[in-house]
Amino acid sequence: MKNYQVVRDISRLLVRKLGLLRKNDAVCCGVSVAQCYSLTEIGRREGVTLNELAEVLNLDKSTMSRSVEGLVSRGLVLRQEIADNRRTVNITLTEQGKTACVKIEQVTDEYFKNIMKAIPDEKRSLVVEAMQLLGKAIEKQKLCCSNEKINEVIL
């Protein structure tokens, strides 16, 4: 197996184990996977723009807008106007949203903690170092098959 295929396999494995192909509306805390990601991202940044969120999650801004609307109607998220710019919107977590975020963090962290536990002690730091290198490498890459519209129909 080629070395890049090892990375690809990890990717496939994560997709499977994390149920990323699902669009379930109740994965954790009564919200979908995509909404979990939204909540986490909003929480980490303490306020985001809709565009920023769409970009980070690699979603269309219309999709993002509606997704946020869903979170607002659940009382998890707040859409606030910014004083110095009446065009953009500042998206923040409500108290309920923060609670949800904590819960999501717990569930997710638990999962990844178990993964680390399953790695032999003496190999753990090696894995961490490698993952940091990998992270940097991935960050340098463009988005894959996203906005480039590779719609070539097969002959």
Added chain:
Amino acid sequence: MKNYQVVRDISRLLVRKLGLLRKNDAVCCGVSVAQCYSLTEIGRREGVTLNELAEVLNLDKSTMSRSVEGLVSRGLVLRQEIADNRRTVNITLTEQGKTACVKIEQVTDEYFKNIMKAIPDEKRSLVVEAMQLLGKAIEKQKLCCSNEKINEVIL
């Protein structure tokens, strides 16, 4: 940062870069992300059962059934009966399906090759070794938040 968070970050990064939250119907070769995964999995196994496919991709069998139906109607996939069992279905690729698979492999491999290229030469084998360890560790884990129905509504 805790060591498990490094792995989690990689996961988030992949979700973002690979556009896994998208349910775009035309990511590559005119099929969606989920369908790309289906095609790849069917191709790798040279014939799968619907249930197997649903399990591997962590999707409901009804969803899987319809997704396969979509691939059949596009002429990419074949649903065949098995001689010794008239209940199960054997799903295989058509010639067009194989062509699509090759294309998908190319696009995906290209992406992961670039990631490896972005890793310093002397560190590459380290990363590969670590990824193999990580892969084994992830395989040992259960599915995350999938069928367990953690539908606890937040207070």
Added chain:
DNA sequence: AACAATTGTTGCAATATGCAACAATTGCGT
């Protein structure tokens, strides 16, 4: 032979999707 378990397909209502069009606002060039 009777009954349980498995496999895959639909009915169904709800939701999500992205593109395009749009209004509101801001920035830029002159």
Added chain:
DNA sequence: ACGCAATTGTTGCATATTGCAACAATTGTT
């Protein structure tokens, strides 16, 4: 200051996808 382009976010819209539940068909078990 004025006009025009660019940005930001929201909707209309048609389509696609989701999972649960119910179902028929088949297979396994006792």
